[in-house]
Amino acid sequence: MVNREKIATIFGGTGFLGKQIVKELANRGITVKVATRIPESAYFLKPCGEIGQIVPVQCNYSDPCSVRNAVKGSDFVVNCIGILFEKRKHSKFARAHIDIPAMIAKACSDEAVQRFVHISALGCDKSTSKYAKTKLEGESAILTNYPNATILRPSVIFGEDDKFFNMFAEMARFTPFLPLIGGGNTKFQPIYVGDVSEVTLKALTSNDDKYLGKIYQLGGPEIVTFKEIYEKLFKYTGRKRKLVNIPYWVAKIEACFLSFLPKPPLTRDQVESLKSDNIVSDGALDIQLYGIKPKSLDLILPKYLKHYKSGGHLA
Numbered sequence: 001m002v003n004r005e006k007i008a009t010i011f012g013g014t015g016f017l018g019k020q021i022v023k024e025l026a027n028r029g030i031t032v033k034v035a036t037r038i039p040e041s042a043y044f045l046k047p048c049g050e051i052g053q054i055v056p057v058q059c060n061y062s063d064p065c066s067v068r069n070a071v072k073g074s075d076f077v078v079n080c081i082g083i084l085f086e087k088r089k090h091s092k093f094a095r096a097h098i099d100i101p102a103m104i105a106k107a108c109s110d111e112a113v114q115r116f117v118h119i120s121a122l123g124c125d126k127s128t129s130k131y132a133k134t135k136l137e138g139e140s141a142i143l144t145n146y147p148n149a150t151i152l153r154p155s156v157i158f159g160e161d162d163k164f165f166n167m168f169a170e171m172a173r174f175t176p177f178l179p180l181i182g183g184g185n186t187k188f189q190p191i192y193v194g195d196v197s198e199v200t201l202k203a204l205t206s207n208d209d210k211y212l213g214k215i216y217q218l219g220g221p222e223i224v225t226f227k228e229i230y231e232k233l234f235k236y237t238g239r240k241r242k243l244v245n246i247p248y249w250v251a252k253i254e255a256c257f258l259s260f261l262p263k264p265p266l267t268r269d270q271v272e273s274l275k276s277d278n279i280v281s282d283g284a285l286d287i288q289l290y291g292i293k294p295k296s297l298d299l300i301l302p303k304y305l306k307h308y309k310s311g312g313h314l315a
């Protein structure tokens with residue numbers, strides 16, 4: 001049943017995490033405005049709700065009035081905008097991770113939005129990558145403009161349409177070798193997209209004020225190294241590949257060449273981010289505080305990596 005009393009605006013709602021949040025809000029009967037640069041790119045979400053429940057809204061991030069219009073009348077706002085690499089004038093880290101979030105937070109304040117959740121990134125306070133530094137600065141910009149925002153810092157997110165596991169599984173189809181950058185010892189704590197979405201919904205809809213103005217670090221139930229991630233990938237795709245150790249400096253040179261591709265699979269900045277672990281810190285506010293038991297890689301990966309098996313998922 002549609003609860004027309006509540007309205008949510010999701011920025012970046014066409015993306016991997018954003019669309020999961022849009023679907024779950026719609027399942028709860030909330031009217032959802034998907035703020036996007038290209039409304040047509042959000043049309044695929046409309047069948048996830050009743051007629052008129054999911055509404056694509058064009059947003060021009062060069063115009064604060066456009067952002068404010070997207071937020072107007074909403075009870076809840078979520079910002080899922082983020083980029084992994086820089087391209088052209090309008091796709092710069094500082095713009096996507098600091099300027100636009102600040103603009104959204106200001107619009108939320110001006111429009112008296114009840115709850116605002118911002119998606120940041122785990123390790124943004126530790127890594128020396130430009131991605132991380134701008135994510136960290138974005139958090140301050142958010143809290144300056146909307147002190148009651150809830151900030152979520154997920155580790156690498158996995159799920160059916162993720163870019164991380166799917167990219168390496170796809171690479172394994174075509175190459176006999178996979179790169180083990182910096183020895184493959186960097187630690188991750190991958191978290192399921194459905195769990196990040198559930199935390200977001202709890203932060204938005206809880207009557208409890210305890211989530212307001214806080215930063216949560218979100219990790220899954222296991223800590224795995226890059227090498228162990230490859231091992232899981234091999235197990236569930238049935239494609240074992242040789243791992244080639246590539247020192248960071250060599251990976252950076254390779255990344256220089258790859259950066260000419262429209263969607264580079266590796267950038268110098270990503271190599272930099274691999275130098276620090278991506279795990280929840282001791283004593284951090286974490287997913288347990290939301291009463292959620294995060295799902296494991298072994299539960300979810302087999303469901304979507306089976307498509308990469310030689311001969312397809314029926315093999």
Ligand SMILES: NC(=O)c1ccc[n+]([C@@H]2O[C@H](COP(=O)([O-])OP(=O)(O)OC[C@H]3O[C@@H](n4cnc5c(N)ncnc54)[C@H](OP(=O)(O)O)[C@@H]3O)[C@@H](O)[C@H]2O)c1
Pocket residue numbers: 011012013014015016017018035036037038041061079080081082083090091092096100119120121122153154155156157158163164
């Ligand atoms: N995926 C992960 O493993 C992971 C891990 C940690 C943190 N995060 C963070 O979680 C958030 C969601 O990640 P995701 O994987 O869902 O990202 P995604 O699939 O790449 O989607 C990001 C969204 O941001 C919008 N966007 C992209 N470039 C933009 C630009 N230059 N200006 C304005 N909007 C732009 C796009 O919306 P439109 O094209 O519709 O405008 C897009 O749908 C991001 O903040 C990301 O940094 C992700």
